Amino acid sequence: MDENERTIEQTGEFGVIARLRQRLPQGAGVLLGPGDDAALVAASDRRVVATTDLLLEGIHFRRDWSSAYDIGRKAAAQNLADIAAMGARPTALLVALVAPGSLPVSWTDHLAAGLADEAAVVGASIVGGDTVRGDTITVAVTALGDLRGRKPVTRDGARPGDVIAVAGWLGWSAAGFALLSAGHVSPRALVEAHRRPEPPYDAGPAASDMGATAMIDVSDGLLADVGHIAEASRLRADIESARLDVPAQLREAARKVSVADPLTWVLGGGEDHALVATFPAGTRLPSRWRVIGAMSSGRGVTVDGATWSGPSGWRHFA
Amino acid sequence: MDENERTIEQTGEFGVIARLRQRLPQGAGVLLGPGDDAALVAASDRRVVATTDLLLEGIHFRRDWSSAYDIGRKAAAQNLADIAAMGARPTALLVALVAPGSLPVSWTDHLAAGLADEAAVVGASIVGGDTVRGDTITVAVTALGDLRGRKPVTRDGARPGDVIAVAGWLGWSAAGFALLSAGHVSPRALVEAHRRPEPPYDAGPAASDMGATAMIDVSDGLLADVGHIAEASRLRADIESARLDVPAQLREAARKVSVADPLTWVLGGGEDHALVATFPAGTRLPSRWRVIGAMSSGRGVTVDGATWSGPSGWRHFA
Numbered sequence: 001m002d003e004n005e006r007t008i009e010q011t012g013e014f015g016v017i018a019r020l021r022q023r024l025p026q027g028a029g030v031l032l033g034p035g036d037d038a039a040l041v042a043a044s045d046r047r048v049v050a051t052t053d054l055l056l057e058g059i060h061f062r063r064d065w066s067s068a069y070d071i072g073r074k075a076a077a078q079n080l081a082d083i084a085a086m087g088a089r090p091t092a093l094l095v096a097l098v099a100p101g102s103l104p105v106s107w108t109d110h111l112a113a114g115l116a117d118e119a120a121v122v123g124a125s126i127v128g129g130d131t132v133r134g135d136t137i138t139v140a141v142t143a144l145g146d147l148r149g150r151k152p153v154t155r156d157g158a159r160p161g162d163v164i165a166v167a168g169w170l171g172w173s174a175a176g177f178a179l180l181s182a183g184h185v186s187p188r189a190l191v192e193a194h195r196r197p198e199p200p201y202d203a204g205p206a207a208s209d210m211g212a213t214a215m216i217d218v219s220d221g222l223l224a225d226v227g228h229i230a231e232a233s234r235l236r237a238d239i240e241s242a243r244l245d246v247p248a249q250l251r252e253a254a255r256k257v258s259v260a261d262p263l264t265w266v267l268g269g270g271e272d273h274a275l276v277a278t279f280p281a282g283t284r285l286p287s288r289w290r291v292i293g294a295m296s297s298g299r300g301v302t303v304d305g306a307t308w309s310g311p312s313g314w315r316h317f318a
Numbered sequence: 319m320d321e322n323e324r325t326i327e328q329t330g331e332f333g334v335i336a337r338l339r340q341r342l343p344q345g346a347g348v349l350l351g352p353g354d355d356a357a358l359v360a361a362s363d364r365r366v367v368a369t370t371d372l373l374l375e376g377i378h379f380r381r382d383w384s385s386a387y388d389i390g391r392k393a394a395a396q397n398l399a400d401i402a403a404m405g406a407r408p409t410a411l412l413v414a415l416v417a418p419g420s421l422p423v424s425w426t427d428h429l430a431a432g433l434a435d436e437a438a439v440v441g442a443s444i445v446g447g448d449t450v451r452g453d454t455i456t457v458a459v460t461a462l463g464d465l466r467g468r469k470p471v472t473r474d475g476a477r478p479g480d481v482i483a484v485a486g487w488l489g490w491s492a493a494g495f496a497l498l499s500a501g502h503v504s505p506r507a508l509v510e511a512h513r514r515p516e517p518p519y520d521a522g523p524a525a526s527d528m529g530a531t532a533m534i535d536v537s538d539g540l541l542a543d544v545g546h547i548a549e550a551s552r553l554r555a556d557i558e559s560a561r562l563d564v565p566a567q568l569r570e571a572a573r574k575v576s577v578a579d580p581l582t583w584v585l586g587g588g589e590d591h592a593l594v595a596t597f598p599a600g601t602r603l604p605s606r607w608r609v610i611g612a613m614s615s616g617r618g619v620t621v622d623g624a625t626w627s628g629p630s631g632w633r634h635f636a
Contacts, residue, residue, distance in 0.1 A: 031365060035550075036472050037403040037535055038369035038463065043361035047349060051356035052412040052460055053448045060450075085355040094370040096414075096458040130371045130458075132378075140414040140448075140458035142370055145356065154354050217355055232353075 008108065008133065009101030016105060016131055020112045027125040029091045029146070039127035041092045041144055049145035049152070051082040057137040065180050068107045070195040072114020075139045078219065080122055081199035081273035083145035085217035087153040087208030090124040090145045090201070097131045098138035111139070122201045150208045153277065156232035158214040158295045162278040164229075164237060165289040167203035169193060170222055170244065171262065174269025175253040182257045187249040199273035203288060207277045210285065215277040221268040223308050226276055226293075227301045233278075236298030238305070241267070243292045267303065326426065326451065327419030334423060334449055338430045345443040347409045347464070357445035359410045359462055367463035367470070369400040375455040383498050386425045388513040390432020393457045396537065398440055399517035399591035401463035403535035405471040405526030408442040408463045408519070415449045416456035429457070440519045468526045471595065474550035476532040476613045480596040482547075482555060483607040485521035487511060488540055488562065489580065492587025493571040500575045505567040517591035521606060525595045528603065533595040539586040541626050544594055544611075545619045551596075554616030556623070559585070561610045585621065 008016055026033040032040035041048075055061055055078075061071045076093060083090040095115060099108060108131075116126055124143070176194025185191055199217065207215055214233055216225045223239070230237040244266050254262035278295055279285065301308045326334055344351040350358035359366075373379055373396075379389045394411060401408040413433060417426060426449075434444055442461070494512025503509055517535065525533055532551055534543045541557070548555040562584050572580035596613055597603065619626045 032470060032472065036470075037400040037533075038367045038406070038461075040404070040465075040470050041366050041368060043364055043366045046361055046364055048359050048361045048366040048462065049356045050359060050410065050412055050446060050460070050462060052414045052446055052458070054414040054416065054450055054458060056416060056450050056452050059452065082355040086358070088356070092368065094368055094460055096370045096372040096460075098372065098374060098454075098456060128368060128370055132372055132374050134374050134377065134454060134456070136416075136452060136454060138416060138452070138456055138458075140370070140372060140456075142368070142412055142414075142460040143356075144366065144368060144462075147358075152350060152354075152358050154350065215355075 006105050007101060008099055008103050008105055011105045016108060019105060019109060020129065023109060023112050024116050024126045027123055030125045030127055033125065034128050039092065041127060044146050045149045047147060049083055049086050049088040049147060050142065051079055052140065052142040053079050054138060054140040066195045068110035069114040072111040073118040073196045075141050076115045076118035077197050077199055078273060079141045079143035080118065080124065080201060081217040083143050084199060084201045084204030085215050085275055086145065087150050087205050087215065088145035088147045089205055090122045090143050092125055092127045092144040093119050094142040095126060095129040096140040097129065098134040098136060099131065100135060101133045150205065153208050153212045153215040155214050155216055155229050158229055158233035158235055158278040160235060160295055160297050161281050162213055162295045163281055163291045164226060164239065164276065164278055164293040164295065165285055165291045166274050166276050167288045168200040168274030169272040170218065170274050171250055171265030171269045173197055173271040174265040175250050175262065178257045178259065179253055184256055187252055189249055190253055193272065197271060197273050200275055200288065203275050207275065210279065210283055212277040212279055215275060218272060218274040218276055219270045221270045222276065223267050223301050229278065230299065230301055235295045236300055236302065237293060238296055238302045239293040241304050243290065245290065324423050325419060326417055326421050326423055329423045334426055337423060337427060338447065341427060341430050342434050342444045345441055348443045348445055351443065352446050357410065359445060362464050363467045365465060367401055367404050367406040367465060368460065369397055370458065370460040371397050372456060372458040384513045386428035387432040390429040391436040391514045393459050394433045394436035395515050395517055396591060397459045397461035398436065398442065398519060399535040401461050402517060402519045402522030403533050403593055404463065405468050405523050405533065406463035406465045407523055408440045408461055410443055410445045410462040411437050412446040412460040413444060414447060414458040416452035416454060417449065418453060419451050468523065471526050471530045471533040473532050473534055473547050476547055476551035476553055476596040478553060478613055478615050479599050480531055480613040481599055481609045482544060482594065482596055482611040482613060483603055483609045484592050484594050485606045486518040486592030487590040488536065488592050489568055489583030489587040491515055491589040492583040493568050493580065496575045496577065497571055502574055505570055507567055508571050511590065515589060515591050518593055518606065521593050525593065528597065528601055530595040530597055533593060536590060536592040536594055537588045539588045540594065541585050541619050547596065548617065548619055553613045554618055554620065555611060555613055556620045557611040559622050561608065563608065
């Protein structure tokens with residue numbers, strides 16, 4: 001029997017782990033990789049940034065829409081983006097996996113390859129994990145990062161007059177989701193953006209270096225996440241919709257699925273993991289950062305002067 | 319309606335997270351706690367120890383056997399013990415939770431309280447998390463730790479002639495599991511040991527200070543885990559059963575559930591999270607460490623001179 005056609009149940013927990021370990025190259029910051037009770041990772045400035053997130057089949061991904069490899073990339077990306085949003089560089093991932101015994105081991109191999117390849121984009125490594133048999137595929141990822149002496153960029157530091165700027169894509173993943181939901185597979189760039197987001201990782205530490213006062217990654221949707229900055233900073237965020245890019249692919253997708261205005265994806269769609277940050281007015285921003293508004297005294301979020309009252313992003317339990 | 323009787327679905331994801339956050343005191347090593355994209359934790363010697371494990375309802379716990387509080391304590395304990403088994407002190411936990419919308423929020427409150435209280439035993443804090451709605455309650459925990467300049471104690475450093483010693487309980491959790499499976503609730507100490515293990519956390523860093531050459535926490539069972547040290551160190555582990563403590567409660571439990579020899583629980587039971595370490599012969603060990611055998615050239619594990627060939631611990635996928 002071909003080893004790759006064996007199921008997790010046939011291979012056993014230790015076999016699955018041994019296979020995965022072979023597929024996980026270890027980077028320079030890893031002092032001790034997988035295989036012991038715990039891993040050991042460098043934390044060059046005596047601090048470690050840490051975040052955790054989980055993806056559940058049926059809620060965060062569908063196996064008929066995304067390959068195991070893409071699911072791995074996405075699971076890694078959403079956690080690595082959280083590290084970047086603090087102004088830090090990711091160093092390591094730990095992955096806990098629930099998988100049915102009937103799943104082919106080739107599926108977990110591809111998942112691990114996707115996780116490792118996305119981590120490699122930022123020089124991070126998968127240093128540990130756990131696998132348990134269960135009905136629903138669940139991928140819980142923890143990411144660690146290193147600020148390298150930088151001040152962490154939190155959500156609560158914005159000041160009145162700061163500009164709001166965004167790096168990365170907005171609305172592409174939401175449009176891709178709408179297309180897939182309606183049975184379309186093009187525009188391909190949007191469908192691919194849903195399957196495999198491309199967060200602007202480097203922009204996070206760069207924003208910290210440029211004096212960003214607050215930062216967040218867009219996972220709940222632009223307005224919801226800008227709202228988190230406004231709330232934490234006790235200010236109002238004013239967004240100008242004319243400054244938001246609505247590329248031709250988004251307009252084409254809107255026509256295909258009969259959405260009146262693709263701007264709703266740009267304002268409300270999460271999962272692209274763009275970075276939104278506030279900077280003192282007059283900060284010279286490189287072209288990857290587009291100014292989309294400004295902070296002012298008050299509360300909440302406005303779009304073109306009108307108060308925005310929801311929906312407040314993606315509510316898993318609602 | 320009483321707030322505590324509301325379900326997760328009624329309270330919503332952000333409500334659940336806000337409630338949990340109130341219940342999570344932050345310790346001295348936490349530079350930035352929950353609520354931002356990521357947390358920031360001290361790593362005093364420029365290195366961080368990290369491990370992840372998950373517990374699934376029906377496999378690792380049953381709600382009719384264990385309270386939410388006890389499940390939280392156990393989920394924390396099994397991860398904190400992995401940190402101790404490297405010779406490190408735990409600093410922080412991150413917790414990803416899958417929970418059905420119909421679950422009362424009081425359940426997740428108690429789970430969080432259990433996690434936080436177990437973390438507090440070692441001075442660690444819960445610094446981050448994620449909650450997602452799903453059918454099967456799943457608790458994925460990542461623990462971070464600080465070696466404070468110590469050399470990590472891995473599995474592969476044992477030398478021929480080293481003594482094998484254990485700190486903590488062996489077989490209590492397995493006996494408790496057998497009792498609960500047969501409908502018994504006493505001896506109470508064993509049932510409680512199954513619900514809420516008490517790993518000897520301090521013994522980990524202390525073992526490192528005494529020159530431990532290898533260490534592991536007993537999660538798969540004593541022989542399986544000593545086998546991991548033997549395999550990694552390319553040696554044989556010889557255990558003397560007469561040196562293993564079989565207290566009266568274990569003998570009473572064995573009679574109750576018609577198990578011929580309670581020693582099988584001591585040799586094969588996991589989940590007490592005792593620590594097993596090897597030390598150079600002649601090391602003066604404090605009384606909490608009991609010598610139970612020695613390492614020699616060869617391979618595998620023997621008990622009283624007879625080769626032990628399994629079962630190789632708890633195989634989740636088998």
